[in-house]
Amino acid sequence: MEKIGIYDARARLSELVERVEAGEEVVLTRHGRPVVRMVAASAGERKPQLAAVARIKALRKALDIRGVDIGALIKEGRR
DSSP: OEEEEHHHHHHTHHHHHHHHHTTOOEEEEETTEEEEEEOOOOHHHHHHHHHHHHHHHHHHHHTOOTTOOHHHHHHHHHO
């Protein structure tokens, strides 16, 4: 487990993320005190997120409003 200051972590974030994905654990510190622990998300934790993204994409596809006259909708709403 590596400990690294937040300031230094900013410059090395991509590298740190790759190391965490590979299974390492990284602790970010502020003034020498641990404040954040970086660990890889397990596949089980990602499934709900991936499902939510798929639902959002499906909704966007179903709500395609290209070709709709927005002005006419506004006028209709004002009646």
